[in-house]
Amino acid sequence: MEVLTSRLGYLLKHAQLRLGALVEAATEPHGLGGRELAVLAVLAEGRPLSQLEAAERLGVDRTTMVALLDALEAKGVVERRRSPEDRRRNIVELTPGGRDRFHSAETARAAAEREFLAALTPAESTELLRLLRLTL
């Protein structure tokens, strides 16, 4: 196994696969996926964002954001409305119910993350996040 577990690409890929499976399992009862949760997280953060701004924050294409928001709007957790200042833009906001569902799903996601990190001490978990952040 040496050959593979010394490869950063292998480790990142399989870490992502395992974390993804844990997060999907944990958030699925709340009807929200991991990617959707990340969208809600930037929308819940502060001032309302346009679709393009949200896409740029997340590092996804604006065409990807369309499908993501279609699904979130169909679930009733976000709403789009035309910006009065620039009628080309859609302002996207969490609905009150969406905010509630976001918070419960976030709790479930955090638990899945802790499960993923179960083999690490709290200090090691913090260090892993710090090191990953440094590579961005």
Place this chain on the structure above:
Amino acid sequence: MEVLTSRLGYLLKHAQLRLGALVEAATEPHGLGGRELAVLAVLAEGRPLSQLEAAERLGVDRTTMVALLDALEAKGVVERRRSPEDRRRNIVELTPGGRDRFHSAETARAAAEREFLAALTPAESTELLRLLRLTL
């Protein structure tokens, strides 16, 4: 950005995206992609493997391995031959030329990994790999 860079899923995804881009750029001149390199790594490791054994080592489906090996065989870096002991199995081996290409591409991949880890000290890089290994 806080909201996103404190999420393990976001960090893993973007780390993988960045590393993937660096590795593809570095290995493309050798005509081998990052996933192909991982296949060659397990084949170069020790005794010859069947397609199924190689797939299991890598954690990919056996149908995925078929397409991967089709490409590698078309490039002349691996060869399939029927196992004499069990004629259902294909034994996969690196060709002599494939072994050479593998080693040059591996050197390029290692350089890309170092570039990815440039913001970390050598001790931190080692620690990152150790922590990721612990999560498997």
Place this chain on the structure above:
DNA sequence: TATTGTTATACTCTATAACTATA
């Protein structure tokens, strides 16, 4: 009956190009 390799197929995630409405 079970296993290995294969093919066909489909699903997810993503990006590119082209359209529309607005600026």
Place this chain on the structure above:
DNA sequence: TATAGTTATAGAGTATAACAATA
């Protein structure tokens, strides 16, 4: 002319089901 959102489409990467050859 340029930008925001949208649609259609296509390309990776992956998995499931079914088949042929072999055990």
